[in-house]
Amino acid sequence: MKDMLVQVEPLIPALRRYARALLRDRAAADDLVQDCLERAVSHWHQRRDGSVRAWLFSILHNLAVTQFRKATARGRHMPIDDAGERELVSAAAQEQRLIYQDVLKKLERLPEEQRAVLLLVAVEDLSYADAAGVLKIPVGTVMSRLSRARERLLQEVEGVAPGNVVALRGVK
Amino acid sequence: MNRRPITEDDLHAYVDQALEPERRAEVASYLDDHQDVAARVAAFATQREQLRGAFAPIVEEPLPAELNLSHIIESRRRSPMRAWWAIAAMLLLGIGGLGGWTMRSALQEGSNGLSALAQEAAYSYGVYAPDRVRPVEIRASESAELTRWVSNRLKQPVKVPDLSVSGYRLMGGRLVATSHGPAAMFMYDDDHGDRLVVLTRPMSNRNLDTPMMPQSTGDVAGFVWADGGMGYTLVGQLPGDTLKPIANEIRKQTRPI
Numbered sequence: 383m384k385d386m387l388v389q390v391e392p393l394i395p396a397l398r399r400y401a402r403a404l405l406r407d408r409a410a411a412d413d414l415v416q417d418c419l420e421r422a423v424s425h426w427h428q429r430r431d432g433s434v435r436a437w438l439f440s441i442l443h444n445l446a447v448t449q450f451r452k453a454t455a456r457g458r459h460m461p462i463d464d465a466g467e468r469e470l471v472s473a474a475a476q477e478q479r480l481i482y483q484d485v486l487k488k489l490e491r492l493p494e495e496q497r498a499v500l501l502l503v504a505v506e507d508l509s510y511a512d513a514a515g516v517l518k519i520p521v522g523t524v525m526s527r528l529s530r531a532r533e534r535l536l537q538e539v540e541g542v543a544p545g546n547v548v549a550l551r552g553v554k
Numbered sequence: 555m556n557r558r559p560i561t562e563d564d565l566h567a568y569v570d571q572a573l574e575p576e577r578r579a580e581v582a583s584y585l586d587d588h589q590d591v592a593a594r595v596a597a598f599a600t601q602r603e604q605l606r607g608a609f610a611p612i613v614e615e616p617l618p619a620e621l622n623l624s625h626i627i628e629s630r631r632r633s634p635m636r637a638w639w640a641i642a643a644m645l646l647l648g649i650g651g652l653g654g655w656t657m658r659s660a661l662q663e664g665s666n667g668l669s670a671l672a673q674e675a676a677y678s679y680g681v682y683a684p685d686r687v688r689p690v691e692i693r694a695s696e697s698a699e700l701t702r703w704v705s706n707r708l709k710q711p712v713k714v715p716d717l718s719v720s721g722y723r724l725m726g727g728r729l730v731a732t733s734h735g736p737a738a739m740f741m742y743d744d745d746h747g748d749r750l751v752v753l754t755r756p757m758s759n760r761n762l763d764t765p766m767m768p769q770s771t772g773d774v775a776g777f778v779w780a781d782g783g784m785g786y787t788l789v790g791q792l793p794g795d796t797l798k799p800i801a802n803e804i805r806k807q808t809r810p811i
Contacts, residue, residue: 391623395613398621402612416620417687423623423630424691428699482608485601503570504602505609510572525563532566532598 386426389434394419396435396506397442403501404446406490414449418442436512439502443516450494488538496531499524560584565591569598667734667757668785672769672778674732675753675787678739679774682728683749683791690726690741700727704738710756710784712738715804722750722800734758750790750797752804757785766801768794777801782810 397418401411418441429437489497495517502513503524510528514521560581567573568581585592619625682689692700697714705712707729714724722742730739730753737755760783767778769787776789776797786808788801 387623387627394617394621394623395615398615398617399609399612403609412618412621416626419621419623419626420630423627478607481604485604486608489605500605505605510567510570525566528566529562532569532601535601536594536597 386423390419390422390438393435393438397438400439400501400506401442401446403489403505404498405449410449414442414445417445421445433512436508436515439506439508439512440516443498485535488535491538492531492534496527496534499527500531500535503528565595566598569595569602667759667762668764668767668778668780669769670732670734671737671753671755671757671785671787672767672776672789673771674730674734674737674755675739675751675776675778675789676769676771676774678730678737678753679749679751679789682730682739682741683751689749691728693726694724695726697724697726704729704736707736708738708754708756712754713808714740715752715807717742717750717800717803720800720803721745725749748790748792750788750792750800752786752788754784754786754808757783759783766805770794779805781805781808784808784810 394415397415398411401414401418402408405411405414418438421441422438425441489500492500498517499513502508502516503510508516510521510524514524517524519527557580564573564577564581568578568585573581585595692703694700701712701714704727714727716724721744723744725741725743727738727740729736731737732755734755734757737753740752740754742750742752757780762780762783762785764780769776769778769789773791774789775792775794776787777794778785778787779801780786786804788797788804790797
C-alpha cells in the first residue's frame with residue numbers, strides 16, 4: 383500500500399486535469415477522480431506491468447465514457463456553461479486569458495474522441511502507445527485522430543457557432 | 555543514402571517531442587526546406603503550448619479532501635466492515651425491500667438448503683441491484699478475469715451464463731459472502747435498466763439435483779435449483795412467467811454435461 387501511495391499520489395493533479403477537461407465541471411470531475419482512485423486502490427494488485435500513469439488514465443477514461451453514455455441515455459448534456467473556463471483562465475495573465483479562452487472554446491467543439499486523444503497526448507504527455515491503450519484503439523487511429531484534431535483546431539474560425547461547424551465539416 | 559520519407563506522423567511526433575534524436579534531426583532539416591509545412595508544424599506547437607497553459611492552473615490547485623489517497627486507502631480497509639453492518643441491519647430490520655422472508659427462515663436452512671440460497675440471492679439483489687455506482691466489482695469487459703476469480707474461490711469451474719437471447723446483457727459480477735461460504739453473483743440488465751441477479755455456490759450436498767422451484771419475497775421473485783451439487787438462483791423484480799424462460803436458459807447453459 384505504501385508503494386501505491388508513492389506511485390499514485392503524484393499523479394492525482396494530472397488526473398484531475400484530464401477529468402476536468404473532459405467533463406468541464408469541477409465537482410463532477412473530482413467525483414470521477416475519486417471513483418478512479420477507489421478503483422485503483424481496490425484493483426492495485428490486478429494491474430499489469432507497465433506505466434501506472436497509463437493504467438490510471440485508462441480507469442479514469444472508462445469511467446468518463448460510462449458517465450457520458452449514461453448522460454446521453456438520459457437525454458441530458460454535460461454542462462457546457464463557461465463557468466469552468468473562466469475559473470481556469472482566471473489565474474493567467476490578462477493577455478494570455480483571451481488566448482486560453484479561445485483555445486478552450488475551440489477544444490470544446492471537437493468531437494469527443496478527438497478531444498480525448500489531443501488531451502492525452504498534448505497535455506498529459508502520454509506516449510502514442512499508452513494513449514492507444516487508454517482509448518483501446520490502434521496507434522494508427524490515435525495518429526489519425528490527433529491529426530484531425532489539430533487540423534480542426536487550426537481551422538476553427540473564431541465566433542463560428544458549433545452548429546455551423548457541424549454543417550461545414552459534417553461531410554467526411 | 556536513401557532517407558525515409560517524412561510522414562504526417564513524424565510531424566506530430568516532432569511537435570510532441572516523441573522522436574528519436576536522429577529522426578528529429580531529419581524532420582528538422584526537412585522543415586528548413588519546406589516553409590509551408592514548417593508553418594503548420596509551428597502552429598501545432600503553439601496550439602499545444604496554449605492547451606497546456608490553459609489547463610496548467612488545475613494541477614496547482616490544492617487537492618480537495620476527498621481525493622486524499624491515504625484516506626481512500628484507509629476507508630477501503632474498513633469497507634468490509636461496512637458491508638457486514640449493512641447485512642446485519644437488513645437482518646435486524648428483517649423486512650426492508652425484501653419483505654416475506656422472516657428471521658426464522660433466515661436462520662433455518664431448508665431440507666436441501668435451497669431456501670438459504672434463495673435468501674442469499676435476495677439479499678444480494680437488495681444490496682447490489684439498486685447500486686448505481688458500483689453494482690459489480692468486475693465488469694463484463696473483464697469477464698475472463700471474473701470467471702477465473704470466482705472459479706478459484708468456489709473451487710469449481712463456474713460458467714457465466716449468457717442471457718443475450720433473453721435481451722439481458724452481463725454487467726459483471728462479484729464474490730458475495732454467505733453463511734455457506736463464498737458465492738458468485740452475476741448481474742445483468744436490459745435496455746430498460748431492469749436488473750437481474752444470478753447467484754451460484756456449491757451446496758453442502760455435493761450431489762444435489764433438484765427441480766426448479768419458484769421463490770418470491772416481496773417484489774423480488776425468481777427461481778432456485780441445484781445441478782450436480784451446485785446451487786443456482788435467478789432473482790429480479792419481474793413476474794415469474796417472465797423469469798421462468800430465463801431461468802431455463804441459465805439451467806441449460808450451466809448444466810454439467
